[in-house]
Amino acid sequence: MATSTTTVASIHDPSSAEYKKARRRYLKTTRNRDNRVDYEWTPFRAAEKKYKARFPPPDLSNVLDLATLDESRREELAQGGWVGRSDAVEWKVIRLSESNSGRKAYTIPRIPGLVILPSYISREAQRDMIRWSLRDHARYPNETNLDTHYIVPQEGIWNISLRSQQRDGQEETIHPRASCSSQPPPAEIPEDTKPGPRKLISNPPASPDTFQDIATSPKAPAPPSNTVAPAPASSVVRKLRWANIGWSYHWGSKQYDFSKGKAEVDPVLRGVCRRIVQSIEWADVYAEDDSSQEGWGPEGPDWMCWDETYDPDAGIVNFYQTKDTLMAHVDRSEVCATSPLVSISLGNAAIFLIGGLTRDTEPTAVLLRSGDVVIMSGPACRRAYHGVPRILENTLPTHLEEGDDDWAVYADYMQTSRINVNVRQVFPIGFTPDLPNDKK
């Protein structure tokens, strides 16, 4: 059974061993660093730097933490000692349909179109989604970041790694895609499997006019690195960073590859996302916003029809280890530029930053905990810069440390992980992209 290794608040307590260790490490690694504040930093970059800092641990008093309003999440809040504030930014409660008793939905007036639903996913459903992400989804035929550099058998890295553990000491080896048997150990870890910020490429936004070009000229995928050595399955599983949902998308080139055809979005996940979108009283999100008519495209706002027209066809499952970050970016590869993007957080908590249409807008920081759902919708939010500068270590809630049957192996992985299930709509319903006949 997995156990929490750090006592509550230790990294925040100057007399604790953890605090002293972090300080020593900080002094050692920053000895020769130029510590001047860079005045060239955009407000977004400055916020990323602030929350990434290992020492001293960042102050979260400007981070919106809606879990602090919920008595039933007290224990969760105490884990790791990372707590933000409910009054860090102005918010409003909006209506949810009746079937959602006990749940709440919030909007942030400074980011029209952003909806936060704390603790929307039940504890049981969180465990099911974690199992699904690792065991059922991060495997053939869905693409993962590992496929670029490793030959991962069809059952997927999670199942192979589990089988290896059960065989007592006889670890299965995962082989690199590029042959490197005569090579020395890798000097450099390939970008796709490296912890830390992802390298993101900026592409022009997708639109009904540009997508046909994209569909017919996908960028070549990155070549496999020839510095990757064979590795035991249990270490490769920790290098899993993403697994694709629906339409094929490559994080490296930030483009959909429509030529690969359309894969089904898991029906349970699709149902969860549609129920969430259908539950929200969108008039509470948009009707009172003065600028609500702008930026929607030629036919104007369409939020009134989302209960019928919202249907996700793509997405990504992100797997973070506690040192990983996701740099500021805009998700603009989808033709539907205003349709809701549903983002589900599982496992350790994270700081989520969301700003505006450029990096010059000061971002709002939101503490996302396991079971929280964020919706990014509409012109002001769907194409706003956002990122994840910090996974908050030791914040795995107890309901994910304990579970029945097979849960122990998941609890062990989740001890240092966060999973984000990020679901999007690329095309309006009824729109059939013009693809080669065999791919439709």
Ligand SMILES: O=C(O)CCC(=O)C(=O)O
């Ligand atoms: O991990 C998150 O909360 C956000 C992920 C994200 O922005 C993305 O997958 O595009």
Ligand SMILES: [Fe+2]
């Ligand atoms: Fe994103």
